[in-house]
Amino acid sequence: MSSRTRSRGTRWAAWAGGVLLTAAAFATWHLTPVSTLSYSVAAVRYPFDVHMAVGEPARGRTVIAEVEQVAGAGEVDTGDEVLGGTWVVVDLVLDATGADPRTSLDLAELVIGAATYTPTERLAGTLDGSTVAAGLPRRGSIVFEIPADTAHGSARLRIGDDPLVRLGDRLVLDIDLDELDFDGTVVVEPAAYAEAAG
Amino acid sequence: MSSVRSIVALVAVVAVSATYLVVRDWVGYAAAEDLDPAVIPAGSAAEDGGVTWGPLELDDVTFLRDPDGDPIPADARVLVASFTVRPGADPVSCRIVSLSDADGRSWADGGFWSLPDSYDDALFPCSDPISSVTQVRAVFVVPGDAEAPFRLTMSTRPVDDGPEPLVLLDAN
Numbered sequence: 055m056s057s058r059t060r061s062r063g064t065r066w067a068a069w070a071g072g073v074l075l076t077a078a079a080f081a082t083w084h085l086t087p088v089s090t091l092s093y094s095v096a097a098v099r100y101p102f103d104v105h106m107a108v109g110e111p112a113r114g115r116t117v118i119a120e121v122e123q124v125a126g127a128g129e130v131d132t133g134d135e136v137l138g139g140t141w142v143v144v145d146l147v148l149d150a151t152g153a154d155p156r157t158s159l160d161l162a163e164l165v166i167g168a169a170t171y172t173p174t175e176r177l178a179g180t181l182d183g184s185t186v187a188a189g190l191p192r193r194g195s196i197v198f199e200i201p202a203d204t205a206h207g208s209a210r211l212r213i214g215d216d217p218l219v220r221l222g223d224r225l226v227l228d229i230d231l232d233e234l235d236f237d238g239t240v241v242v243e244p245a246a247y248a249e250a251a252g
Numbered sequence: 253m254s255s256v257r258s259i260v261a262l263v264a265v266v267a268v269s270a271t272y273l274v275v276r277d278w279v280g281y282a283a284a285e286d287l288d289p290a291v292i293p294a295g296s297a298a299e300d301g302g303v304t305w306g307p308l309e310l311d312d313v314t315f316l317r318d319p320d321g322d323p324i325p326a327d328a329r330v331l332v333a334s335f336t337v338r339p340g341a342d343p344v345s346c347r348i349v350s351l352s353d354a355d356g357r358s359w360a361d362g363g364f365w366s367l368p369d370s371y372d373d374a375l376f377p378c379s380d381p382i383s384s385v386t387q388v389r390a391v392f393v394v395p396g397d398a399e400a401p402f403r404l405t406m407s408t409r410p411v412d413d414g415p416e417p418l419v420l421l422d423a424n
Contacts, residue, residue, distance in 0.1 A: 064255040071262065152357025155350035188357040189395025190325055247325045 101214060102223040111147075114223045116157045116215040117186070118149040121227055122193075126205065126234030130177065130197060131241045137176055140205050142198040142229070143240045147248050148181055152188030154215065159184055161214040161224055164198045166207070166231070174199040179244030194245025205236050289418035294401065300419055301408060302340035308404055308421035309334050313391075327396035333361075333404050334389040335421055343381040348390050349405040349418070353398040358405075361390040378406060400424050 106112040111120040127141040142164060150157040162182040164171045173182040174197050181194035196213070209231050214224030290300040297306035311332045317324070324330075333351060337344065350358035378388050404421040 061255070064259075068258070152352070152355070152359070155352075155358040155360040187359050187393065187395075189397060190328060190393065247323065 103226045104223050106225050106227040112225050114225050116154045119146050119225050121146045124229055125240050126236040127240035128237050129239040131239050139199045140202040144196045147191050147193045148186050149191035150186045150188040157186050157215050161217040162196050163212050165210045166204050171198050181245045191248040192245050193248040195242050206231050289420050291420045294422040294424045303344050304338035305419050306335050306421050308423045310423045329394050331392045337382050337386050339382050343383040345381050346378040347407045348378050351392045352403050359392050361392055
């Protein structure tokens with residue numbers, strides 16, 4: 055083999071290696087959670103997304119959730135009072151896998167565009183923040199109050215256990231806000247065990 | 253020859269980088285692992301760190317459920333885990349981590365609200381200093397399909413603070 059041929063082969067190998075390494079770096083960046091800073095003080099490693107569909111149970115590392123219904127509302131009725139606003143009400147059944155004995159729904163947020171909304175604090179007895187034990191599922195709602203002018207387009211629901219657990223996961227549901235009716239009234243029941251109470 | 257040196261250098265950089273990443277993550281993983289847990293078989297007691305732990309007993313007290321308390325599912329069971337602690341010369345404290353079943357599902361203690369108030373006196377938390385022979389009791393609410401054998405995991409450190417010595421008590 056001449057030195058000219060060997061040199062050309064080496065050059066091709068270098069290019070191929072470079073392309074391969076670049077592709078591997080891109081794949082690693084794409085497949086792993088994003089690392090960022092929160093309030094400029096703590097490194098947060100975002101959890102993996104586990105996608106949900108309405109009516110189908112989705113299983114994360116610590117949480118199992120089945121979204122039964124997503125509704126829009128102009129009023130929410132708690133039985134004690136009726137609250138006006140622009141609401142997104144997510145009804146779901148929440149269970150724990152048992153991987154962590156202390157599991158709670160610490161993460162619950164609705165992302166619309168660049169804005170992230172946390173559950174309303176105007177309602178008590180909702181599922182957000184509640185603890186759940188394996189095999190003892192709870193049924194309830196997560197309720198978001200959003201500005202009226204944002205109630206269109208797509209939104210993404212994110213729920214899960216402690217979002218700061220490294221390499222944890224979160225359950226996500228894509229919601230089409232254009233399919234929701236924001237004129238009606240939705241009744242919000244307090245969270246309770248999914249099975250009949252004894 | 254320069255191309256050979258380049259290839260050798262590239263391979264060396266990749267190898268060293270991969271080795272560094274693996275070793276770094278492995279060291280972090282190993283440091284976060286629980287220290288060698290003491291496993292105490294069902295019906296037995298064993299000494300660990302100068303303290304004798306066990307045996308573990310599990311009592312199904314579902315029949316004691318307080319119907320006026322926080323309702324729990326009809327098929328749920330209320331278990332009281334009790335074990336003896338014989339401290340050495342110094343008082344000892346501990347922290348109950350979980351009760352797990354044959355499937356590996358785990359539950360935290362704290363189902364005392366499902367029992368009558370009169371039962372509170374029978375419960376002794378692990379976190380209080382124990383200076384004499386004491387029967388520690390904790391309540392767990394588990395689903396009806398939780399299957400034996402059960403394992404109680406507890407830490408001989410009262411506060412969750414990094415790697416901790418664990419004692420695993422088994423019960424049938």
